[in-house]
Structures are given as C-alpha cells and as structure tokens.
Amino acid sequence: MGSPEKNQNKGFFAAMSSSLSMFGSALHRSVNGLLGYEGLEVINPEGGKEDAEEEAQKGRWKQEERDGYWKMMQKYIGSDITSMVTLPVIIFEPMTMLQKMAELMEYSHLLDKADESEDPYMRLVYATSWAISVYYAYQRTWKPFNPILGETYEMANHGGITFIAEQVSHHPPMSAGHAENEHFTYDVTSKLKTKLLGNSVDVYPVGRTRVTLKRDGVVLELVPPPTKVNNLIFGRTWVDSPGEMIMTNLTTGDKAVLYFQPCGWFGTGRYEVDGYVYNAAEEPKILMTGKWNESMSYQPCDTEGEPLPGTDLKEVWHVAEIPENDKFQYTYFAHKLNSLETAPKRLLASDSRLRPDRYALERGDMSKASAEKSRLEERQRAEKRNREAQGHKFIPRWFDLTDEVSPTPWGDLEVYRYNGKYSQHRAAADNSENIDETVARSIQFNPWQYGNVSAE
Numbered sequence: 001m002g003s004p005e006k007n008q009n010k011g012f013f014a015a016m017s018s019s020l021s022m023f024g025s026a027l028h029r030s031v032n033g034l035l036g037y038e039g040l041e042v043i044n045p046e047g048g049k050e051d052a053e054e055e056a057q058k059g060r061w062k063q064e065e066r067d068g069y070w071k072m073m074q075k076y077i078g079s080d081i082t083s084m085v086t087l088p089v090i091i092f093e094p095m096t097m098l099q100k101m102a103e104l105m106e107y108s109h110l111l112d113k114a115d116e117s118e119d120p121y122m123r124l125v126y127a128t129s130w131a132i133s134v135y136y137a138y139q140r141t142w143k144p145f146n147p148i149l150g151e152t153y154e155m156a157n158h159g160g161i162t163f164i165a166e167q168v169s170h171h172p173p174m175s176a177g178h179a180e181n182e183h184f185t186y187d188v189t190s191k192l193k194t195k196l197l198g199n200s201v202d203v204y205p206v207g208r209t210r211v212t213l214k215r216d217g218v219v220l221e222l223v224p225p226p227t228k229v230n231n232l233i234f235g236r237t238w239v240d241s242p243g244e245m246i247m248t249n250l251t252t253g254d255k256a257v258l259y260f261q262p263c264g265w266f267g268t269g270r271y272e273v274d275g276y277v278y279n280a281a282e283e284p285k286i287l288m289t290g291k292w293n294e295s296m297s298y299q300p301c302d303t304e305g306e307p308l309p310g311t312d313l314k315e316v317w318h319v320a321e322i323p324e325n326d327k328f329q330y331t332y333f334a335h336k337l338n339s340l341e342t343a344p345k346r347l348l349a350s351d352s353r354l355r356p357d358r359y360a361l362e363r364g365d366m367s368k369a370s371a372e373k374s375r376l377e378e379r380q381r382a383e384k385r386n387r388e389a390q391g392h393k394f395i396p397r398w399f400d401l402t403d404e405v406s407p408t409p410w411g412d413l414e415v416y417r418y419n420g421k422y423s424q425h426r427a428a429a430d431n432s433e434n435i436d437e438t439v440a441r442s443i444q445f446n447p448w449q450y451g452n453v454s455a456e
Helices: 012-020 049-056 063-074 097-105 109-116 120-133 332-338 356-362 366-389 421-430 437-441
Strands: 092-096 143-145 152-155 162-169 174-180 184-196 201-213 218-223 227-230 238-240 243-249 255-260 272-278 284-291 295-300 314-318 399-408 411-418
Touching (some): 092 332, 092 356, 097 143, 097 152, 097 162, 097 174, 097 184, 120 272, 162 399, 201 399, 201 411, 356 366
Antiparallel strands (some): 174 184, 201 218, 218 243, 272 284, 295 314
8 A cells, every 4th residue: 555545435544444454364375394394384575375485495594504493493383482592693693682772763863853843743753754764674684693681782973862772681681772862762671572483483572662752741652563584494584564553642642553564465565554643532633654664654634534635645754875785784874883983982891882793793704703602692601600609680780670560462561761870971981081993892892790701
C-alpha cells in the first residue's frame, strides 16, 4: 500500500484493515525434508515456495559449517537463545548492541522538530517517523556483539546529544541508555527475548523506551513490533518486522498506531508501513504511510480516515545517502559510531570502541576477532566467579535499578533509571586535556568492576 489514492473505492482505513487480516500468511512457507533436513524452513523474500531449495544453497556459510551449525542448533528449537549459544565471528558485524542502541539517534532532528511543534498530532508524526527511521539500519543481517557486563558506549558530537549506554545485566542480557540535548531526553531499558524456530528466530523487544520533550514536558512511550530473522543458516539471511508499532503521548492520551506489513509472495508488502495518529478519543487525525527502508509521509484525515480535501501527502522523513557496496551494509552514521569522531574527551575504558574482538573484526582480522571474543567471554566468566566468591552483586555505574516493573506485550520488565552520575563525570572530563586518537586507541578495554581477571 504506497499511497491513499490507490484505495479510493474502499477507503484508506478499510484497505489497511483488510491487508492486516493477511498478517503472517506468506511468512510460513516450510520446506520439510529439504535436502534431507526435516523441519527446515527457507524463505526467499523475492520468490515463492518453489524457490526455496535453490535459496537454501545461498548465504554466507560454507556447506560444512552450515551442516554443523544446523545439527547443533536443532536441540535449541523453541528456546530463548539470547545468551545460550556461542556463535562464530563469521556472522558478526563490528558493532555491539550498545552501539546499535545509539543508531536510533541518527535522525534525532525529528525529535527536535517534535519538541518545537505546537500541533500535538504533528508531534507524534515526527516522533514515530524517528522511531521508524532506525529500521533501515535494523535490516542488516549481521549480528552485533553481546556487551560484556559493565561495558559502556558513549556518543557525542551529533545533534548536541550526550549519549550513554551500559550493560546492566548479563543473565538475562539487559542494557540501559540515556540521551539528551536541548530538546529532549531519551531513556530506554532494553531486554531482548528470542524464540528459535530452526532456520529463523523471532526477536521480541521486551523493553521500555520513553522520550520527554523539554519544551512542555510531554512524555512519549514507544512499543515497537517484534522482528523475525529469516534463513539463519540456510539461504540468505533477511529481516522482517511484521506487526504493530504504538507511540503513546502519556501526557495527553493521543497515540500513533502504525502497522508494519509482512513480506508476502515475491516481496509483496515488504517494508510497507501504514497507520494513523489518533486523538485521546481514538479518532484518526493524521494518516501516515511509507516504507521503513525509504521514507515516511503524512496527510490530515477525517474521522473515517480519509484524506481531507485540499490537502496533500507530505514527506516527513527520507533515508540518508548510504555508502555503495559496504561490506556490512553500514550507513555513514554507523561508521561514525565506530570512530572516535563521535567519541567524547577521555573515553571510558569500558567503551565498545575499545573491544579487541570488535576492533579486529572491523580491521578484517577474523582469526584475531574470534580469539579475542573467546578470551573476553572467558574473562567475563572468571569475573563472575570472582564476584560471587566474594558475595558481591554487580551494581551498574550510570543507571540504578528501580522498584518499577513495566508490563510489555512480551513480559514484565525491571526498569533501570539514569542516575545523573555520567553528566557529572562528563563535565569533569570535558574540562580536561583531550587525548589524540593514537592514545585513545591504546586504552585497554576494561569493563571489569570486580577484578580485571586475565584468562591467560
């Protein structure tokens, strides 16, 4: 569904509702017994069921690696594999989950516009477009590194934003983040829940994301759709996020409800997003339509969801220019997240940029990346044994665990709150002498709070 004009006979809202009734119908195309592997599901997003056998031979795995991992992963089918399985570096990108959280800041100017807007419905247009914009980056098929407990990521020099994220729990893996500029504050507690389905995995964002617009204190809360990663081992890996995104203005009761269409036969509906901004009485005020990998547009509508006469569809967000033939499908902004260009003065030693496995992969040294990844994971286990032997409990530095438990569509979530200590640290560090790139890169990665335990 690209634009309202296509649906003049049945109405934009009716057409959208009709398309939703087909949710998931094209996503479940199993190829049982394909190539002798019972229960294997291979989905070609550009084809049909008859293309599955040819598609299964494609992808980044060598045949012997593919066969071995398929046998290993079968015992985990139906399980949450968030931190259960040690995966090979071949499927990783040189970025951590904490950096992935920071990618949401690429189009932060949309939140600045939301803060500046006096129209309460346009605020939601800007804010939801901001939330959708990151899905272009989320379609990458490489896995980010799981952060080490106590690991951090700092970002500066972008839109006047100060950003800090910290890994606050290892089992279950949880991260907390805070960003702020003159227009907004952004706070998130993130906890991923997964379900392995064999050659695919469902990812449920059990998190809480809130944005506070500073001009008048409006609080917005985001509930994103789940994500499905298809063809993990057999075939070319690709990502889809069919479902509902809801952005609620907790101050006024207005909300935006947007539907991410599932990928159908031969790519039908892939990337498409449609929905409405509603007032507190649940009356549609503005329709929104677009593709999460290209652009989003909006148009005022009547209470039936039809475009108002005399109004036009206007673009609110468009994906930025991207590098050609980038190995990891990175945007220019993603590359900046790995560089010291976005780093503040006197980078914390726990920062993701300093991880030796991540840095080795970025430089193309797969062997060193694999060895460093194993070494870091063993040091994390050693630190845990050391901490538990002393009867200590891990306590994050920049975020505090609250008594608040937030319900989500996929389970309850313990909420972490930014404690303000990073602002004090950063103010002191910014007044200090800067460190050049050579010195910064020589800082030893050190997230360990209970003994810098060596595995050697």
